[in-house]
Amino acid sequence: GFVSAIDARFRVAPVTAVIVLLSPVGHQASPIDFTIDRIIEISIGSIVALAVSLVILPARAHSALTETTAAFLRQLGDFLVLVLASFTSEPDKAAVLKLQIATRRAITKLDGIAEEARRERASHLSDDPDPDPVVRTSTRVRNDIIMLARAGMAPLPAPADAKLAAPLGEVANAGRAFLAALGTSFAERTPPPSLEAFDAALRAYHAEIATLRRDGAFRPLKGDVVGRVFALGFALDQRRQNASDLADRASEFARVPAVDG
The missing domain is CATH 1.20.58.220 (Phosphate transport system protein phou homolog 2; domain 2)
Structure with missing residues (x-):
């Protein structure tokens, strides 16, 4: 979005936000479950980031x-x-x-x-x-x-x-x-x-x-x-x-x- 044009560090903000929101707190998962959860989180975060970039906050x-x-x-x-x-x-x-x-x-x-x-x-x-x-x-x-x-x-x-x-x-x-x-x-x-x-x-x-x-x-x-x-x-x-x-x-x-x- 516009803020990423000013500072490139903000480009990963939507992805990071989704991962933080979806990450389980205090939940002990097996390595396989943890890996699957993390892949899902990153995938959803990437989709949200793309939507934010193209629809909500288009580049400026x-x-x-x-x-x-x-x-x-x-x-x-x-x-x-x-x-x-x-x-x-x-x-x-x-x-x-x-x-x-x-x-x-x-x-x-x-x-x-x-x-x-x-x-x-x-x-x-x-x-x-x-x-x-x-x-x-x-x-x-x-x-x-x-x-x-x-x-x-x-x-x-x-x-x-x-x-x-x-x-x-x-x-x-x-x-x-x-x-x-x-x-x-x-x-x-x-x-x-x-x-x-x-x-x-x-x-x-x-x-x-x-x-x-x-x-x-x-x-x-x-x-x-x-x-x-x-x-x-x-x-x-x-x-x-x-x-x-x-x-x-x-x-x-x-x-x-x-x-x-």
């Missing part, structure tokens, strides 16, 4: 997949804002580390639910799309933010910090809003949001970078600092592509109505 791993993806994307939005802020102000390293750990655990949980969802598809209990692309693309989006964190976590020197604060803030806010809206699309099985606002913010950021280069603002900076600036731009472009791919995955789920549990 795909619903758990979309809901967990939604929560994960909201975490990623907060993660993105913190990481991008570290390029122009002192980073909150404790908060960044906390979200890094939380999103890693979320990916692990998502992968476990996807495994159960694959079983649903194999058993023809669900006709939802393949869960693997959702997990892979979600992981790539997280990795993009990890790449940003490696380039950041220390403010850029002047004048880059002051010049880039506003455009990077817009990119961060637009990125978080998109991820939150995309999470809602997964949870509610609706079409994904547009990337238009994020694209506009990203264009404004690249325009500011071009202005700084034209004005020679990067010439006094050390090579590693300039490398951080261009790594930032590359990672943002990569993140945009992976966010678009994840929106495509949301579109696939939007074409399949959610099953009420």
